[in-house]
Amino acid sequence: MRTLKIEPLTKEAFAPFGDVIETEGSDYFMINNGSTRRYHKLATVETAQPDDQAIISIFAADALEMPLVIRMLERHPQGSQAFIPLLGNPFLVVVAPLGDAPVPGNVRAFRSNGRQGVNYHRGVWHHPVLTIEKRDEFLVVDRSGSGNNCDEHFFTEDDQLLLDPHRDSGQATD
Numbered sequence: 001m002r003t004l005k006i007e008p009l010t011k012e013a014f015a016p017f018g019d020v021i022e023t024e025g026s027d028y029f030m031i032n033n034g035s036t037r038r039y040h041k042l043a044t045v046e047t048a049q050p051d052d053q054a055i056i057s058i059f060a061a062d063a064l065e066m067p068l069v070i071r072m073l074e075r076h077p078q079g080s081q082a083f084i085p086l087l088g089n090p091f092l093v094v095v096a097p098l099g100d101a102p103v104p105g106n107v108r109a110f111r112s113n114g115r116q117g118v119n120y121h122r123g124v125w126h127h128p129v130l131t132i133e134k135r136d137e138f139l140v141v142d143r144s145g146s147g148n149n150c151d152e153h154f155f156t157e158d159d160q161l162l163l164d165p166h167r168d169s170g171q172a173t174d
């Protein structure tokens with residue numbers, strides 16, 4: 001089983017999958033009479049239908065046992081989905097490019113430093129939220145509306161992947 005190499009999360013590396021929501025390396029302008037930096041429009045919320053709403057939720061996520069076998073990925077065909085860590089803890093992201101189904105060889109893993117959120121673009125394959133902490137909390141901005149907005153793809157046993165945050169990424173097999 002291929003062990004995913006866990007890459008540091010950067011805007012550039014994550015660009016095929018979405019946006020990285022962070023202050024580090026992001027442009028800003030001053031507001032509030034010079035007391036506040038506005039890191040403007042770091043990401044946009046995608047929706048699909050006229051009556052859709054962009055909504056804000058909080059996910060309180062329990063850690064899954066690691067190492068984790070990645071058996072499935074999901075996508076939201078009608079909207080984007082953003083996860084912003086509320087407690088400053090690093091967390092993991094597993095993604096695959098747009099397509100009818102995720103291609104196992106194109107699945108990638110990233111590690112947020114806890115000061116970075118992610119915004120999955122509409123239709124990008126991803127694993128449900130993955131916390132490293134026993135319990136973590138995320139602000140989630142995504143789409144609410146009619147119709148199905150969650151497709152799941154389950155890998156065959158041969159295509160399953162291993163996510164092991166305790167293993168030196170250098171040892172991972174690409």
Ligand SMILES: NC(=O)N[C@@H](O)C(=O)O
Nearest residue numbers: 074081126127128129150
């Ligand atoms: N189901 C749900 O709202 N959460 C997932 O989409 C997820 O990415 O965690």
Ligand code: NI
Nearest residue numbers: 074076081128
């Ligand atoms: Ni999701």
